[in-house]
């Protein structure tokens with residue numbers, strides 16, 4: 213049995229055949245097991261010797277079997293390694309890193325500039341009541357001023373905020389009677405004709421300061437300081453008279469157009485004016501102060517609302533606001 217089994221084992225090159233071999237010789241009905249079972253029928257004096265020999269053969273076969281399994285496994289591994297050769301020194305696939313959206317980056321920059329001037333961030337809601345978005349800001353129903361904001365209505369009394377200004381009232385109600393210095397960044401929505409300068413969905417950063425003896429000079433100083441910090445010393449800014457129902461007096465602020473360097477000639481971005489509007493502002497209207505809980509004979513305040521996408525456009529020379537939401541990686545990857 214031993215010689216035959218070992219000879220056969222040497223010729224085997226397959227792990228499945230090897231298993232059949234094991235059953236044939238070492239299995240419960242295998243050749244060797246039969247011999248060992250027959251020991252009991254032998255004359256007593258032969259039993260120790262046959263038992264001894266059978267045990268030796270069993271050990272030999274088991275060892276040979278384990279050895280053969282090892283050899284075959286090694287061979288199989290060597291074949292696989294040779295066939296599926298892998299060059300571990302080749303460079304891997306580059307892992308592309310995500311980055312912050314340009315609007316997020318500019319919002320962080322704006323926030324930190326105002327933080328240094330003592331403004332804290334106050335979060336206000338995106339879905340607003342008509343009362344806060346319009347009425348408490350001196351814009352009653354059917355007032356022609358409503359035409360300034362084409363509105364997405366959720367229902368008759370609820371809107372997607374068209375500007376961050378309703379946050380002024382909410383901040384005043386939250387802070388009253390303390391002085392206020394906050395900015396309110398967030399999304400706004402308008403049912404607008406989309407153009408290179410107008411989106412239906414855009415961000416604004418509202419600013420509000422309320423206290424005693426706050427004047428238009430404070431507003432001008434804060435905005436000029438802001439523009440210098442964000443755009444550098446060489447850009448020009450101008451204050452222009454304007455009208456908003458919730459500020460009196462009101463202004464709009466323009467920066468010189470990046471495309472034509474403020475020249476205007478033939479420029480589509482600034483419609484040949486040389487200027488691009490970035491924000492509206494003014495002194496908080498006495499009635500709005502009252503709506504927020506502040507007595508306008510004691511308190512005064514200024515407010516502004518700026519468009520971070522417009523500011524990014526001006527800072528980096530972007531020629532179309534639609535790029536901000538187009539998810540075009542060629543655009544987004546430029547802002548590392």
Ligand code: FA5
Pocket residue numbers: 374375376377402404409410411412413414416418456459462489490491492493494515516517518519520521522533
């Ligand atoms: C307002 O929304 C006023 N609430 C601003 C304000 C606040 C005035 C506080 C006084 C006191 P206006 O509609 O002009 O004003 O928008 C302000 C800024 O938001 C604009 O200068 C522009 O930068 C940005 N903006 C407005 N509409 C869009 C739009 N459709 N797409 C992108 N940016 C816009």
